[in-house]
Amino acid sequence: MSLETAWFLLVGLLLAGYAVLDGLDLGAGMLHLFVARDDRERRQVINAVGPVWDGNEVWLLTGGGAIFAAFPRVYATVFSGLYLALMLVLAALVLRAVCLEFRSKLPAPGWRRAWDGAFAVSSFLPSLLFGVAVGNLLRGLPLDGEQEFAGTFLGLLNPFALLAGLLSVAMFLVQGAAWLALKCEGPVRERARAWARGAWLAFVGLWVVATVYSRLALPQAWRAFGNPLAWLAPLGFVAALAGYRVLLAGRRPAVALLLSSAAIALLWVVVGLGLYPALVPALGSGMPLTVANAASSPLTLRVMLIVALVGMPFVIAYTIYIYRRFQGPVRLDEHSY
Amino acid sequence: MDVVWLARLQFSLTVMFHFLFPPISIGLAFLIFLLETARWRTGRDVYRRASDLWIKVFAVTFVVGVASGIVMEFEFGTNWASYSRFVGDVFGAPLAAEGVFAFFLESGFVGLLVLGRRRISSFVRWLSSLLIALGTVLSAFWILVANSWMQTPAGYRLVSGHAELTDFWAAVFNASTLPRLAHTVAASACMGAFLMAGVGAWYYLKGRGSDVARVTLRLGTVMALIASLLSFATGDRHAKQVAHTQHAKFAAMEGLWTTQKGAPLILFSLPPTQQAPREGPEFLITRLTSWLAFGNFEAPVVGLRAFPLQDWPPVAVTFLSFHNMVIVGNLLLLLSLIGVLLLWRGRLERAHGWQRVMVWAIPLPMLAIQLGWLTAEVGRQPWIVYGVLRTRDAVSKVVGAPALLLSIGLFAALDVLLGALWLYLLRREIVHGPEAAGAPAAEVSHVA
Numbered sequence: 001m002s003l004e005t006a007w008f009l010l011v012g013l014l015l016a017g018y019a020v021l022d023g024l025d026l027g028a029g030m031l032h033l034f035v036a037r038d039d040r041e042r043r044q045v046i047n048a049v050g051p052v053w054d055g056n057e058v059w060l061l062t063g064g065g066a067i068f069a070a071f072p073r074v075y076a077t078v079f080s081g082l083y084l085a086l087m088l089v090l091a092a093l094v095l096r097a098v099c100l101e102f103r104s105k106l107p108a109p110g111w112r113r114a115w116d117g118a119f120a121v122s123s124f125l126p127s128l129l130f131g132v133a134v135g136n137l138l139r140g141l142p143l144d145g146e147q148e149f150a151g152t153f154l155g156l157l158n159p160f161a162l163l164a165g166l167l168s169v170a171m172f173l174v175q176g177a178a179w180l181a182l183k184c185e186g187p188v189r190e191r192a193r194a195w196a197r198g199a200w201l202a203f204v205g206l207w208v209v210a211t212v213y214s215r216l217a218l219p220q221a222w223r224a225f226g227n228p229l230a231w232l233a234p235l236g237f238v239a240a241l242a243g244y245r246v247l248l249a250g251r252r253p254a255v256a257l258l259l260s261s262a263a264i265a266l267l268w269v270v271v272g273l274g275l276y277p278a279l280v281p282a283l284g285s286g287m288p289l290t291v292a293n294a295a296s297s298p299l300t301l302r303v304m305l306i307v308a309l310v311g312m313p314f315v316i317a318y319t320i321y322i323y324r325r326f327q328g329p330v331r332l333d334e335h336s337y
Numbered sequence: 338m339d340v341v342w343l344a345r346l347q348f349s350l351t352v353m354f355h356f357l358f359p360p361i362s363i364g365l366a367f368l369i370f371l372l373e374t375a376r377w378r379t380g381r382d383v384y385r386r387a388s389d390l391w392i393k394v395f396a397v398t399f400v401v402g403v404a405s406g407i408v409m410e411f412e413f414g415t416n417w418a419s420y421s422r423f424v425g426d427v428f429g430a431p432l433a434a435e436g437v438f439a440f441f442l443e444s445g446f447v448g449l450l451v452l453g454r455r456r457i458s459s460f461v462r463w464l465s466s467l468l469i470a471l472g473t474v475l476s477a478f479w480i481l482v483a484n485s486w487m488q489t490p491a492g493y494r495l496v497s498g499h500a501e502l503t504d505f506w507a508a509v510f511n512a513s514t515l516p517r518l519a520h521t522v523a524a525s526a527c528m529g530a531f532l533m534a535g536v537g538a539w540y541y542l543k544g545r546g547s548d549v550a551r552v553t554l555r556l557g558t559v560m561a562l563i564a565s566l567l568s569f570a571t572g573d574r575h576a577k578q579v580a581h582t583q584h585a586k587f588a589a590m591e592g593l594w595t596t597q598k599g600a601p602l603i604l605f606s607l608p609p610t611q612q613a614p615r616e617g618p619e620f621l622i623t624r625l626t627s628w629l630a631f632g633n634f635e636a637p638v639v640g641l642r643a644f645p646l647q648d649w650p651p652v653a654v655t656f657l658s659f660h661n662m663v664i665v666g667n668l669l670l671l672l673s674l675i676g677v678l679l680l681w682r683g684r685l686e687r688a689h690g691w692q693r694v695m696v697w698a699i700p701l702p703m704l705a706i707q708l709g710w711l712t713a714e715v716g717r718q719p720w721i722v723y724g725v726l727r728t729r730d731a732v733s734k735v736v737g738a739p740a741l742l743l744s745i746g747l748f749a750a751l752d753v754l755l756g757a758l759w760l761y762l763l764r765r766e767i768v769h770g771p772e773a774a775g776a777p778a779a780e781v782s783h784v785a
Binding site: 047050051052054055057058061062064065066067068069070071072073075076077078079080081083084086087090091093094095097098101102105106148149150296297299300303304307308311312315318319322325326333334335336337 | 400404405407408410414421422424425428435438440441442445446448449451452453454455457501502503734735743744747751755758766
């Protein structure tokens with residue numbers, strides 16, 4: 001395997017890690033207005049995500065850094081081309097970052113309601129726009145001969161991209177609901193399970209529509225599926241989703257969560273298969289950004305590979321340790337949010 | 338509207354707002370680690386309560402630092418796409434390394450220390466404080482590697498219009514990395530120490546001189562002196578490095594127009610214009626700049642006029658920010674020296690005059706830090722990569738003035754909101770103060 005392809009996989013892995021982990025708290029953030037009704041229930045939800053959301057978001061920051069290092073031309077073209085959309089995502093993430101800490105500082109109901117609302121909106125917007133971005137990548141971006149973005153903001157809001165945006169919202173709802181079913185107790189858990197069923201149905205429905213749509217309108221995304229092995233990813237995805245539905249009904253939220261995580265990761269594999277060897281396919285006659293023409297020098301890719309191989313085992317080890325420290329249903333104490 | 342100017346405005350807004358928080362986090366993380374070490378080794382409850390208070394202050398600051406830092410990671414690509422294409426092969430790696438080696442560590446253990454203190458042993462609590470302090474310094478290291486490479490690029494070659502890495506360690510440890518890191522970390526320690534000393538002083542002024550206030554005041558005062566001295570020593574080292582590697586920037590910092598042997602040190606003068614020094618009262622020490630920069634009173638120092646006008650940084654801003662930073666730094670050294678003398682004479686807790694000054698001195702290290710970064714970044718102009726790529730050639734070609742204005746407005750509003758709320762909550766946390774003494778049995782027996 002070439003270094004460039006290895007970095008295509010590693011960037012995919014970082015972004016999949018982000019989708020799985022931040023999916024927990026983006027989903028919980030969108031759901032909390034509906035599954036938690038009073039301040040005590042809200043605090044259950046908030047303390048289910050409080051200790052972990054920041055670490056989860058670091059997967060995005062590291063993914064962004066890895067794209068910059070490994071595929072600088074992708075970083076430059078995509079982020080300047082999707083300028084306004086990305087600025088909206090960033091503004092939402094900035095606001096979202098302070099919601100939990102700030103909310104807990106004052107007991108006034110109005111203050112807390114305002115931050116609850118901000119947390120819900122700032123969880124929804126990135127969930128939607130990440131999906132819109134991925135939809136646009138699969139569809140291809142309008143690029144000129146210099147690999148600069150040649151489209152408009154409104155052009156990004158095309159039907160397939162919006163469909164992908166909704167799909168991503170449903171996916172994070174599925175993930176967040178499983179997390180809350182695992183971490184909360186009493187009525188919050190029951191409501192989370194009900195939402196999980198609804199979100200699951202929406203996720204499956206949107207996925208079917210998006211798949212049919214792409215089959216009809218995006219033939220280039222299906223090239224990889226000429227190889228029968230490629231079908232393992234979507235088959236695994238369907239199996240994981242089916243298992244999620246059964247186990248959640250069978251009151252095994254921990255396993256259901258693992259299965260929805262697997263489903264998200266496998267959906268990323270499907271997206272990766274649809275893109276490779278391009279990172280950003282070009283609409284029309286523009287020059288696409290591919291692993292071959294967008295990657296950094298072999299030395300940079302090698303150095304970065306060493307950084308990843310040295311650093312990530314530690315990251316994974318202490319992340320598991322920290323999740324285990326907070327294992328079990330949320331218990332509120334004097335240090336909680 | 339000039340797109341380059343707007344892109345610079347947006348980036349300076351992002352960076353200057355962001356950098357209100359990391360120096361406090363870096364400084365406090367180290368001081369919390371000291372408190373935690375005292376708590377873990379002695380088991381005395383006063384250190385736990387002091388640490389608990391400062392963990393709260395740290396948490397609310399850290400979170401705004403994280404929030405405002407998210408934007409930076411992506412703004413190179415959104416606003417400076419041409420720059421990103423040009424330097425990505427070299428510049429992206431330290432940003433990614435910062436994520437892998439620092440952000441994960443900080444975020445994970447901050448979560449554990451802030452919310453999980455009930456779930457961990459005394460040792461793990463101490464270890465978390467150590468790992469957080471380590472994480473903040475590692476984070477500073479990698480982002481300063483990136484910044485320093487823009488100032489004194491090394492370990493690369495130019496290939497078909499972009500920089501390509503040839504030697505990773507030469508790029509990481511370029512001429513300005515270690516001097517910049519040392520000075521930044523020392524200045525951050527200074528910020529944390531003055532915050533602690535000022536808050537401790539405020540408790541005494543309000544008649545709330547508890548055991549925690551005493552620990553806070555004393556630790557803050559001693560560390561303020563140590564950190565001020567270190568800021569001076571590292572600042573001297575850093576300025577020498579600039580004199581050796583960035584001649585036009587150094588000339589603007591010192592306000593030197595003609596190349597001369599035995600260059601004087603300007604202690605005070607009216608701010609220069611971009612055309613000429615301004616006539617008026619000034620106060621010089623002859624030949625001192627030559628000695629400070631090169632260790633020789635007769636050493637030649639290159640003046641601005643040795644460079645074509647298009648390679649000059651904005652002279653007035655560079656000169657003024659540098660000189661005012663040094664003035665504030667001197668003041669900090671003086672204040673902390675008085676504090677340590679008072680402590681030595683056993684009068685620290687009763688020195689209300691000095692305490693009042695220390696409360697007002699809390700923002701001063703931050704002022705010096707922001708002025709220092711203005712010197713570093715404005716002095717680097719007109720280059721984005723010193724001597725290699727001009728700032729005006731680095732912007733995104735596809736982002737127009739309306740989009741920039743819109744996002745500047747959005748983030749300016751967000752920054753004002755977050756900044757105001759942060760100040761409000763910080764003040765509230767401090768006014769609320771530490772947990773009262775006496776609850777656990779161990780502490781009662783100790784007091785008896």
